[in-house]
Amino acid sequence: MTESFDAVEVIMAKRDGHRLTDPQIDWVVDAYTRGVVADEQMAALAMAILLNGMDRPEIARWTAAMIASGERMDFSGLSRPTADKHSTGGVGDKITLPLAPLVAACGVAVPQLSGRGLGHTGGTLDKLESIPGWRADLTNAEILAQLDDVGAVICAAGPGLAPADKKLYALRDVTGTVEAIPLIASSIMSKKIAEGTGSLVLDVKVGSGAFMKEIDQARELAATMVALGQDAGVATVALLTDMSTPLGMTAGNAIEVTESVEVLAGGGPGDVVELTLALAREMLAAAGRPDVDPADALADGRAMDVWRRMVRAQGGDPDAPLARPRETHEVRAAA
Known part of the structure; x- marks a missing residue:
């Protein structure tokens, strides 16, 4: 399969303070999920995002790409509202x-x-x-x-x-x-x-x-x-x-x-x-x-x-005794 982008080029774009395009975001999230983008490459991109940020359209597209990597659930059939x-x-x-x-x-x-x-x-x-x-x-x-x-x-x-x-x-x-x-x-x-x-x-x-x-x-x-x-x-x-x-x-x-x-x-x-x-x-x-x-x-x-x-x-026993810490340290607020 021919990849649409090169991971290093995407990393460099964000490292140099540029905004990522929608196709770049869609590709890098999908490619990371598929294992094409390695952990060390995504780590470098994450650090570039930490240092240089993203604008609102970038964040929205990144979020949409994360959602698109999997399935969506539907609770509309329930008899009560959800929160x-x-x-x-x-x-x-x-x-x-x-x-x-x-x-x-x-x-x-x-x-x-x-x-x-x-x-x-x-x-x-x-x-x-x-x-x-x-x-x-x-x-x-x-x-x-x-x-x-x-x-x-x-x-x-x-x-x-x-x-x-x-x-x-x-x-x-x-x-x-x-x-x-x-x-x-x-x-x-x-x-x-x-x-x-x-x-x-x-x-x-x-x-x-x-x-x-x-x-x-x-x-x-x-x-x-x-x-x-x-x-x-x-x-x-x-x-x-x-x-x-x-x-x-x-x-x-x-x-x-x-x-x-x-x-x-x-x-x-x-x-x-x-x-x-x-x-x-x-x-x-x-x-x-x-x-x-x-x-x-x-x-x-x-x-x-x-x-x-x-x-x-979920298989638990609400009446079962729970573990207690072997050591405790009480910290009291100053009067």
């Missing part, structure tokens, strides 16, 4: 765990396709895998069936969903290009758009424990992702939330699950509860249910019921 949430990650960010069952308990289906740890941040799937028996990998048919029955699913994106992103996601983690805003935005939004959710709430972290250290960076990332979502017909909103201190009182897979269950039981740290409810209200409003108060579903146990059903549906 998803994505966080850019931080220390102790366990919000997805109580949030997905809470929103489902309020009548909105939550197809939460989550990831693993990236950089210094913990991954939602890594945390849930501390529950004995729980499995992250589901077929599309299993995802649809669980959404229809339980109302919420937290799982890994299937191999057919934006496979280009799966390769690039892992590469960015080991090449110092995690913070590239065009690559963050296209990575998140390619999966969310291909996933087929009807609405999306973005939790963009800013502060010392986030990838975005400065508020202007966070605003740029949020605006870029909202524009990508809206252009694709997905109702998208973003919140900028503080990550200058860890969320909650724990950082670690199993102990963050335990803390999340405490929130679902009506307790838990105040900051985790506050952010969970804020994001739930945004998701419900985006899905057309602004009249529902998610605090009621926490108080009356409906959210906990959905959590237990969700865990069981």
Whole structure:
């Protein structure tokens, strides 16, 4: 097969500050997915993008090329609207765990396709895998069936969903290009758009424990992702939330699950509860249910019921004891 472009020429174009053409972007994403563009070449291009950036049309085309590398899901047959949430990650960010069952308990289906740890941040799937028996990998048919029955699913994106992103996601983690805003935005939004959710709430972290250290960076990332979502017909909103201190009182897979269950039981740290409810209200409003108060579903146990059903549906035991850290260190705030 004769290739349309040469990888080195594409790398040099971005290295020298030029914008990439639509055909160049389409080719390089497809060729990387096929293995024609090597990891070291894509690493060089990712670094050039980090240093020289992309304009909005470039980012939109890169995102579209990532989506086109795989399949698209369709939740239009469900009896309830869908809403998803994505966080850019931080220390102790366990919000997805109580949030997905809470929103489902309020009548909105939550197809939460989550990831693993990236950089210094913990991954939602890594945390849930501390529950004995729980499995992250589901077929599309299993995802649809669980959404229809339980109302919420937290799982890994299937191999057919934006496979280009799966390769690039892992590469960015080991090449110092995690913070590239065009690559963050296209990575998140390619999966969310291909996933087929009807609405999306973005939790963009800013502060010392986030990838975005400065508020202007966070605003740029949020605006870029909202524009990508809206252009694709997905109702998208973003919140900028503080990550200058860890969320909650724990950082670690199993102990963050335990803390999340405490929130679902009506307790838990105040900051985790506050952010969970804020994001739930945004998701419900985006899905057309602004009249529902998610605090009621926490108080009356409906959210906990959905959590237990969700865990069981994916092979986990919600009553199983979770691992405890062998060593703990308590850090107290100054009086």
